[in-house]
Amino acid sequence: MNDEQLNEDIEIDVESNPESVPETPPQYGVGPFSIREVALAGVWLVAFVVSFFSVSALRFDSVWTSGLLWILTIGVPTAAVFLIVLRRLSPDGIRRVGSLGIDQFASVAFSVSAVLWIQLLWESIAIVVADGPWVRSWVMWVQLVMMLAGVVLTVLAPFIPVICEDFRDRREVPAHRNARPIRPISARPAPEARPAAGEPEAYPTGEYQPVDFAAAGFAASENAYAPASAEFSDTGAQAAGWDSAEQSTAEQTYTGPQPTTSHQAFWALVPVDRDVYDESGAPIFRVGPTAWALVIEDRGSAFVVRHEDGRVGYLHDVSGVTRG
Structure with missing residues (x-):
């Protein structure tokens, strides 16, 4: 059994034995979801609906018809919200994406999407500065605001008093091996010095026993x-x-x-x-x-x-x- 399987078995054991978990203050929300999770789902829903409108002001061109633009702008945040919902409805389901927890993956997803929308905004402003037309529609502004709200609800949530309760009093579980502290790096041993040309090679002491030629006549x-x-x-x-x-x-x-x-x-x-x-x-x-x-x-x-x-x-x- 490897480390990852062992950690998952420990988590399952803790979840199946609630009496072994220390008592924590109750957390209230909306149904099975916390207030932060409901707010994040609402932000995603608005961004998902708006994504079907045209991003371009010159012709119809949504993120779904712009090649692979949809993957990072709305696709990855959609996967993150889906995993957050699945975590509440199926506690034994997916717990991590690679070495990232669900909340860590959501932070990365909304951060990457926000940066991409900022890039599109930067390009639009650069075109206007170069005496060009405004090529983006209102969709860009709405998507940028929604993704920044997602960053607040994921990356900055532990520091905001209203929604930080979602991260308090969480039980301690073994970390994934990729998320554990790194090992110290040791210096490589210095290579053994080789004898110069013409000098006899040195041999370890005791490997060869000298012959007593005088005793042999x-x-x-x-x-x-x-x-x-x-x-x-x-x-x-x-x-x-x-x-x-x-x-x-x-x-x-x-x-x-x-x-x-x-x-x-x-x-x-x-x-x-x-x-x-x-x-x-x-x-x-x-x-x-x-x-x-x-x-x-x-x-x-x-x-x-x-x-x-x-x-x-x-x-x-x-x-x-x-x-x-």
Whole structure:
């Protein structure tokens, strides 16, 4: 159930249980309608009847025959008055138009219509100032007065002592989600600074664990780590977790991909410079014939290689690789 349905259910529950609503002073009107609603309906009725007369003083041209002029001049106020009447006769009917309550929608409807009639009046005066004829009939004046009266009975009604009673002591109900207070806007986090060209990329601490090459029996050269001698010592092999059989196997030359995956680490020397790629397929570093590369996993058709700075990637071309 979404927020809008929940709010409507709460309103229905309150209306169906009058005893749960705090006692309010009685409001008297004309039948089921308040004085303000009757006055607003009377204003609309006059405007609706007058709308069938000609707005033009030169030829017959009412708002109903002037294209889409009728929508904002009389159509939208008519819909607003219809909803106000329906609200009294059918309390479980339409309660809002979008996120606007019925009274809010009526305020917008009569305000927009009044502005449009003011625009027509402005155009008529502009034509007369330019030495032209008066092109509007008395209908424009009546409609303008009626729409301004509608604005008074909707927008200004809560501030007028005579008709403000229609807005007093109304029960509190949950607001539509579009009418609730706005959420605060948080500043976007600053983007992480990228390393300059030629500098190694920084990796989160703890993501990659450094390898103790000294404990594995390897000596660090100037460019990369290489075996301390042509043959591993037993101490170095045991420290690296290799037994004697694996040590002898590691000394053989690798000539092609293995069908099975091995998780034993070993050193590898590629015959030519080759790229090592990350999971997305982008090259991250290179290995070559001048330095030994540490392979932490043999996946048959590819090696998982760890760089001396901790980066890990995939060497897809494993042909001619020599295992150290």
